[in-house]
Amino acid sequence: GSVFLGRIVFHIDSLVKEWYQGLLGKDCRGNPIVEYLVPCKHCKEEGLEPTVFTLQKMIEESNASNYVLCGQHTQHDGIVDIGDIAPDVLLKDFGNHLIKDDDIHYNETASLGEGTQGA
Numbered sequence: 001g002s003v004f005l006g007r008i009v010f011h012i013d014s015l016v017k018e019w020y021q022g023l024l025g026k027d028c029r030g031n032p033i034v035e036y037l038v039p040c041k042h043c044k045e046e047g048l049e050p051t052v053f054t055l056q057k058m059i060e061e062s063n064a065s066n067y068v069l070c071g072q073h074t075q076h077d078g079i080v081d082i083g084d085i086a087p088d089v090l091l092k093d094f095g096n097h098l099i100k101d102d103d104i105h106y107n108e109t110a111s112l113g114e115g116t117q118g119a
Contacts (some may be wrong), residue, residue: 006088032056038086040070048072058086066090 016023016034023034036055043050051070061068067079083090 009088040072040080041085042073042075042080043070046073046075053085055086055089058082058089062089 013024024032026032038053038055038058039050040053041050049072051072053068058068062082066082068082070078070080072078
């Protein structure tokens with residue numbers, strides 16, 4: 001589902017960039033003209049009016065943890081996994097196609113050459 005959602009968002013972004021150039025820019029105060037909003041899925045499951053997070057907040061919160069807090073619902077103690085509501089922020093839309101650190105092997109004794117840049 002997250003791959004499909006990512007493709008839909010990509011196509012919508014592409015259409016907005018082509019047809020309404022400048023909407024994805026910023027106004028004179030530096031605020032985005034179009035703001036991406038992400039609804040809380042747990043609020044919707046409980047039948048509440050969903051709390052809405054900005055995509056920018058999701059990106060900022062992802063630097064510290066993989067979760068964001070929603071004070072409106074009691075399910076999961078108000079903790080919402082960013083990967084569930086904005087999978088592209090945590091790169092979960094790639095699935096198993098990412099290279100993990102354990103898959104990378106580096107041999108310091110093997111070299112490509114000595115190089116002459118700056119010599």
